[in-house]
Amino acid sequence: MVKPNAFKAYALIACLVATSITLSACEPLRKKFTRQKKKDASADQDFVPVLEPQEYPAADKDPVQNYKQHYALIKAWYKDMWTTLEERSSDKQQRYLLKTIYGHIDEMRKLVAPQQQQQLDELAKVLSYYDSALDAPPAMRNVSRIQSDLRAFDRMLRHKLRADKIKGAFIPVP
Numbered sequence: 001m002v003k004p005n006a007f008k009a010y011a012l013i014a015c016l017v018a019t020s021i022t023l024s025a026c027e028p029l030r031k032k033f034t035r036q037k038k039k040d041a042s043a044d045q046d047f048v049p050v051l052e053p054q055e056y057p058a059a060d061k062d063p064v065q066n067y068k069q070h071y072a073l074i075k076a077w078y079k080d081m082w083t084t085l086e087e088r089s090s091d092k093q094q095r096y097l098l099k100t101i102y103g104h105i106d107e108m109r110k111l112v113a114p115q116q117q118q119q120l121d122e123l124a125k126v127l128s129y130y131d132s133a134l135d136a137p138p139a140m141r142n143v144s145r146i147q148s149d150l151r152a153f154d155r156m157l158r159h160k161l162r163a164d165k166i167k168g169a170f171i172p173v174p
Contacts, residue, residue, distance in 0.1 A: 063111040063170040068163045070104045070111075077101050078154060085146060091134050098131050108161075113169040119160055126153045 081097045083089075105124050109117045126149050133141045159165070 063172060064163060067108055067111045070108045071163060074101055074104045074157065082150060088138065095134055098127060111170055112166060113171060116166050116169045123153065123156050123161065126156065
């Protein structure tokens with residue numbers, strides 16, 4: 001059996017160990033409440049100002065950046081279109097995706113020369129069957145044709161209409 005005096009001794013030792021562990025781990029807490037010296041003004045003197053500022057074109061006036069942004073958005077909407085087709089989502093959602101892609105293609109047309117505008121028109125025509133197929137009931141749609149058209153859309157977009165493929169065809173925005 002444990003004697004009462006021995007129990008008090010064990011309790012006292014446990015309290016001392018807990019207190020020492022608690023106090024030794026308070027270093028970060030102590031640092032939070034100690035006053036820091038003010039930073040020296042010489043640190044601010046190390047700053048070197050830009051002597052010749054560079055002028056960057058405004059984001060809305062840079063046709064290459066605008067084209068790249070629309071291109072990236074079309075690729076994102078294209079992935080969503082595949083997902084909705086595979087999951088057989090609602091026609092309303094599919095029409096919205098097509099409308100959004102058509103809108104980005106129209107915005108891209110405004111940024112390029114007439115030859116690339118024709119390629120963008122061909123790109124939009126690739127989706128025309130998919131658009132017309134949404135008028136038919138879901139059971140009557142030729143899904144394999146739609147998937148084939150979507151693959152052709154992706155190939156045309158990636159191989160012919162990337163920004164680096166049509167470098168010299170951008171029209172400067174007024």
